[in-house]
């Protein structure tokens with residue numbers, strides 16, 4: 551799978567990222583009749599989810615054909631302010647006509663975290679159609695943190711971890727889930743992500759140092775601040791409005 555880099559001006563980022571994700575969802579439904587969409591946690595995706603759920607959003611998303619999964623979850627209940635499911639529910643599920651039965655949160659707060667991970671592994675599709683990921687400044691993605699034993703997991707598709715980003719106890723998808731995804735969309739904005747974006751996409755890092763390396767083959771949707779350290783940003787036509795300002799070259 552070859553990757554690509556799409557860079558938006560900050561003012562265009564949310565609309566552009568939402569449109570790009572919407573097109574991948576519609577593409578999956580056209581091809582397969584349904585779309586399995588795994589949401590990323592953290593703060594970056596939330597305005598993009600809100601845009602996806604907005605009335606009149608184009609392309610029109612057949613939400614009744616979309617199954618919602620999660621790439622990771624913190625060890626908190628759904629109504630906790632740190633819950634990825636809880637945050638997505640507020641901005642996406644509360645506004646888009648997504649059947650409740652189509653939303654599959656991870657049971658992050660269950661005391662038996664191994665059992666919670668096993669149960670989620672049992673409901674994850676063999677191949678996610680669209681996997682959304684976020685990027686930490688340390689190179690983590692989902693809840694795969696640098697140096698984590700989870701990075702060497704080849705069998706289990708969901709595992710409990712203890713990470714350095716609070717809250718520490720989490721459930722996360724593992725490398726096999728990322729490798730199997732049909733479309734990966736990495737969402738990263740802000741100057742604080744610029745160095746790690748360049749290290750992952752243009753450096754010689756390993757997944758152990760920079761777990762986001764596992765997503766190099768996906769579509770990296772960046773704002774110009776997060777793309778600022780990339781040497782090779784392509785010379786695409788600069789468009790105003792929702793279009794990408796520069797579509798970068800395929801990521802090596």
Ligand code: 6PG
Nearest residue numbers: 591592593594684685686691692
């Ligand atoms: C989480 C996320 C995590 C997040 C990055 C970026 O649960 O914390 O899965 O991987 O995507 O830390 O977070 P921001 O978007 O808030 O910078």
